[in-house]
Amino acid sequence: MRSKYLLICTFIILSGFASKTCFADTEQPTLADYKSGEKWVWKYKGVTSAGEVRADGKDTKKIVSQNGDLKMVTLHSTIPLTDIVKPNKSKTPRYSWPLSVGKTWTFEEHWTSEDGTKGSTIQDAEIISFKEETxxxxxxxxxxxxxxxxxxxxxGYSADTEDVYLYAPRLKTFIKLTQIQKDYLYVEELIEYSDK
Structure with a gap:
């Protein structure tokens, strides 16, 4: 009887340890998490319910070393990684660190598009799960x-929105984004990742 009790206690202890190590909260990536040569490529497409394609292409980001400093190169800019990993002090961020299943917050962003149009995005966010995604x-x-x-x-534009991000901690970014806005569906999916 005592050996059964010890076995059950050991199982409970190990289960608790495994759940803490496997499902620990995810902190914001730091400078040390990146390395020169890392590259991400996404394919994106946006289509209306009438079949009109409004977006279709690829987006690439790459980490390079310039004079000993790591930078992220995108299509339109080169950004010092120190700016990207800087803690976000906003009370309404895109990602509320640390990430953990069940966490909720409000995301709020005020922006200006390339043509000068000003806009706002305000959304309630919730982390639904943490599991393997392909x-x-x-x-x-x-x-x-x-x-x-x-x-x-x-x-004068106004629309309800629903966005679903799949965020992969190992890659330090989202691997898939699905956005629904009125009659418009936008999907962006990671098609390539390398760290060489």
Whole structure:
């Protein structure tokens, strides 16, 4: 009887340890988490319910070393990684660190588009799960984060929105994004990742 009791106690202790190590909260990536040569490529497409394609292409980000400093190179800019990993002091961020299943917060962003239109996105966010997710680039442990709310702009546009991000801690970014806005569906999926 005593050996059964010890076995059950050991199982409970090990289960608790495993759940803490496997499902620990995820902190914001730091400078030390990146290395020169890392590259992410996403494929994106946005289509209306009438079949009109409004977006279709690829987006690439790469880490390079310039004069000993790591930088992220995108299509339109080169950003010092120190700026990217700087803690976000906003009370309404895109990602509320540390990430953990069940966490909720409000995401709020005020922006200006390239044509000068001003807008706002306000959404309630919730982390639904943390599990293996498969995209074109492979299979990764990822958080499913759902955002629901509204987007408005200075030209009178207003729409309910629902965004679902799959965020993979190992890759330090999202591996898939699905956005629904009125009659518009936008999907962006990671198709390639390399760290060489």
């Amino acid at each position: 995209v074109a680039a492979g299979t990764f442990m990822a958080y499913t984060i759902k955002y629901k709310g509204k987007i408005t702009n200075s030209r």
